[in-house]
Amino acid sequence: MRHHSTRFRAILLASITSGLASAAAAQTTPAQAPAAGAVAQADADEFDDNVIIVTASKRAQTLQDVPISVAVTTGATIEQAQVRDLLDLQTLVPSLRVAQLQSSANTNFIIRGFGNGANNPGIEPSVGVFIDGVYRSRSAAQIGDLPNLERVEVLRGPQSTLFGKNASAGIVSIITRAPQFEFGGSGEFSYGNYNAIIGKADITGPITENIAFSLAGNINRRDGYATDLASGVEFNNRDRWGVRGQLLIRASDDFKIRIIGDYDKIDENCCAVVNVVAGPTVGAIRALGGRIDANNPLALTSTTNFNSINEIKNYGVSAQADWSVSDYDVTFIGAYRGVRSYTDQDSDFTSADLIGRNSxxxxxxxxxxxxxxxxxxxxxxxxxLGAYYFHENIEFSPTLTYGRDFRNYANLLSNANGAVLPGGNYIGLETLLRPFGVAAGSFGAAGQGMFENYDYKNRAISAFGQADFSITDSLTATVGFNYTRDRKDVASNTVSTDVFSSLDLTALGTRLPAALAPLLNGLKPLQFLPPYLNFPNQFEDGKTRDNDLSYTLRLAYRLDDNLNAYATYATGFKASSWNLSRDSRPTPGDLALIRQAGLGLANLTSGTRFAGPENAEVYEVGLKGQYTGFGFNLAVFQQALKGFQGNIFTGTGFVLSNAEKQSTFGVELDTSFTPVRELNLTASLTYLNPKFDSFTGGSALTPTFGTAPTDLTGQRPAGIPEFSLSVGGTYTRNLSDTTKLILHTDYQLESRVAIAQGSDISREVESLNAAITLALGNGFEVTAWGRNLTDAAYLTTIFPGVAQAGTLSGYRNQPRTYGGSVRYRF
Structure with missing residues (x-):
């Protein structure tokens, strides 16, 4: 696989950094550096006011004073770096990983190597995402071109005692700008390769003396960067837009209400799948006239027989009231969020019509x-002291059906296995199965498949609080708690019409000649839609009931005016998650009872319906320093999740199980260096050493690229790099009293790591990004920008080929993008 040499990266990075430093060498003396952990804005006029205020502890504090490992990216940095969505944010925060999977509706967030929740709507993420204080429970609600970003705070480690819902691995908190009582606004138009067009506009100002408003809209369109070789259609395009309106009612200096309403829509052809390894079924696919770009893992191509559908609507309204009375601040936030999505994909990823629908x-x-x-x-x-209430209803209806070529495909595979009659005639499946009463044409027909329906209800309440004791002027002790009561009720109504998957091939094989019996065993991988045992039933009630008390103990010590230290022990919690997929199975114990009662179905195997709660704990010590021209944040931690909810994609469904314990030792270092007034350099390094302390019920890829139960105890979890590095620089040069030039660059590197458990296929992530902005005094700005400038290529995810034993499929990263933008502020 193609990757750039370490020497080339080092030379390139050194050249950029030294160039920025040389350009600034003759400027004025250093001043106060921006707070470490934030890639600070480069506006020299605001330099003396460059103190980062965060609300990570639900109080306004400076980044240096908050005793939590938190990385802050300002809105100015996001704008200068041309970060388009949360997928790009990871280039600035090395301990955060963001991955988009098989549709525009699925995104996974990982902090310190812990994270899950994408793809399967029954699984809430271990990393909680909040936008303006409102929890976004599913990934489809977490992607958007948010306008007027003020900052993004990434809180690392369990945060359950200050956040009411599922923060066992960390928090991504996004804060947007509130309406202003001074009239203003901005407009932006950007054009880039792949005919990328981005338009944004916003306006804010007063309605009355006590009421202000803001209104923003955005559109984001782009041609696809991957081509379907069969149809010529482009995959991985962008087609999304959104609007967002706000009202700020300032009834008095002590009381205000902020109301936010938003709506956004996505309609895209996503996501292109590459063939990593072509299995022995390729010949049968090509015999049917199907195309497949075999063994080309980094291709910007795909092969399908119909376009994907990703139609996603995301909307909601929230209201936040803040009241200051005497020595108290009272806050109330109420919100409703709605997500409607319909997706469909040609999941065999060939131009043969094997899988008709996977919607x-x-x-x-x-x-x-x-x-x-x-x-x-x-x-x-x-x-x-606080209280939190969560109420969620999910209706999920997936469908997987056979296409018109599936029956002939199965017949070709039976012939390929070499079953012959006397005289040399090959045996088709219909001929083979006719003696057992299987009528010709009754299996593998187009439209047969699995039709699923799940009804999911979640009700949760929690009480949380934190107390700070100032033991001395320098030493503060903190005690926090969170009590959560979580209730989930889930029911299924799923039907499989797949005749072939309902056959007991093992039993049938005993009635065949010995030479033919292995043929049936070889066809078992095609029985991936067996009859489904619905729940609730006599032995499975479809309910989980979780209660937990999490707590935090912390000591924070101010060594001097520039240096703070802290030590923390904290626990966290995430409630049980449900496997809403066709791979949901009764536990081994329940399956034995089900069979004894005569309720067992053909080919019904054991597994899990749900994964039990995650319980996190962390031991962490940190040091934060802020000096003239230099700042740093250092955290050393040992973090563990007991009952980590592993969610393994099998190609057609998911295997959900609990790891008894997964732990990580790590070090996080964020630095910011301002050698001269006009230049700010940043560097952030994350070191992680994770392992499965115990995971007896794990799953891994087999040598033939299937998935199989595997004891993963003692192994390193796949996909978690040992080292992650982000470095960047922003240089501002005043060309005149009203005009300035802003140069920004950032670089991300992740050390090589295995992509999936059980596989030796690896990736090394790198991304070099840069932007040059000319800011004119009349409010106009012109920017040239580029992302992944070295065009680094790597796989992000791999998974077994659907109905293609021995085939491995995958997703690759986005190629180089570049363009220019014009912005006007008033």
């Missing part, structure tokens, strides 16, 4: 409410 119709309605009160005493003791 999913999803409806998610989420209601949340949070109330909290925080004290502002001038003394020994302060507290924060």
């Amino acid at each position: 999913a119709d999803t409806r998610i309605d989420t209601y949340t409410a949070e109330a909290r009160i925080a004290s502002n005493y001038d003394g020994f003791f302060n507290f924060l």
